[in-house]
Amino acid sequence: MNRPTDIQLYVTPPQQCSYLPDREAVSIFVEPGTADNPIYSHLIRHGFRRSGEHIYRPACPGCQACISVRIPVARFTPSRRDRRCRKRNQDLVGHWLKGHYAPEYFELYQRYLAARHPGGGMDKTSPTQFRQFLLSRWSQTLFLELRLDEQLMAVACTDLVDDGLSAVYTFFEPGAESRGLGNYAILQQIDLARRLHLDWVYLGYWIENSPKMAYKRRFRPLQGYQGDRWRELPDEP
Template sequence: MTRSRVTLLRTDCHECAYVSGRTARLEFLSPQLALDDRRYQLLLEQGFRRSGPYIYRPRCPGCAACQSLRIPVARFRARRRHRRCRRDNADLHVTACPPVLTDEQLALYRRYIDHRHPHSSMADPDRAEAEGFLTAPWCTTVFYELRSTERGPLLGVAVTDVLPGALSAVYTFYAPEAEHRGLGNLAVLWQLSEARRLDAQHVYLGYWIADAPTMAYKATFRPHEVFDGRRWLAGA
């Protein structure tokens, strides 16, 4: 896939959801482009990401704060906070499920969205909206369920793309009352363990902005690499 064969479409400028006072704009690949797991991994390596079946990257005027962040699996070393997170959640069971929302998963997704993003365009999603955001027909995606016992209540779901040489963290949602467990961090730790088992080289965590508090947890996974628009560099 060469750049000359790819059509890029741009959205209108809009207010940035992460940095106050800045203007955002996204660049999308043409929906007509044929995609599969291998091609998507190549696009991840070039700083793209998917939302549902749509592939995009930030192209904001006068700003390059959004950077793709990935973790080299073989070199990752858990910090004290990560070891504590694992210890505090040692009772949880993880089950790999196909990427089709069950009624239980959808109810949990709605509760999470309504708790975290009550006034956003994501609020009160129906099944089609949720699956349209979380899955893509051309991509191998797994829903990793987190439960307190093997058949206990559903506490969280880590939506993950499983690619030939990498895992990509798509989205994690969990029960609001279980927020103290740090299930977002636990999901990344699980994805790293799964990537190691699958002999994958990287886990992609999406975009990271150094000044955005909600994204700060991504940089705690070290070592990590960020994409500057041309190449991957070691993170601070």
């Protein structure tokens, strides 16, 4: 097993930022082929994230807009919005399964990307790209299926790390947007973390000026990794 002291990091060349188009993005990556779940469990506590088998963290010169955020499970109290979300989705049945590829998942994933990211390149995907993005040989990945009777409504890809769960990606039926299935999936991840006696649900990166990431700030309390330490983020008004 690789130890955290053995980690080799590499820096990517600058490229256009996909979240803030007027800026350039630089990331640091763990050396390919050396990652495992203990290493990831160590690095996620230092603001890193997984995409497929690659572990990375933004390292953009002069920009700290990407903030890794996490929910302290023991202190989380559902808001009125959260309670309404649970009530809207009480007719769904959820099952936690080992992460894997299935044609049914991919069909829903295609519909979701076509509706949410039309013409941006993400909507042109393949089963191979699905596997490369959501799965890896070393991660302990779970899929939460949410079904209405037999219909698959949403899938939440979630990693199990030493001290918590990491929400990797959620995709859902585009016609059911009013249900708030993305938020509901996070509530289910918090519930599972409680049952497993885990401390955190990691939500990945939050950018204040990105409307697509605004939902993450609705979960309170919320911590952000800033200045090489986790700090409580102030509640939004």
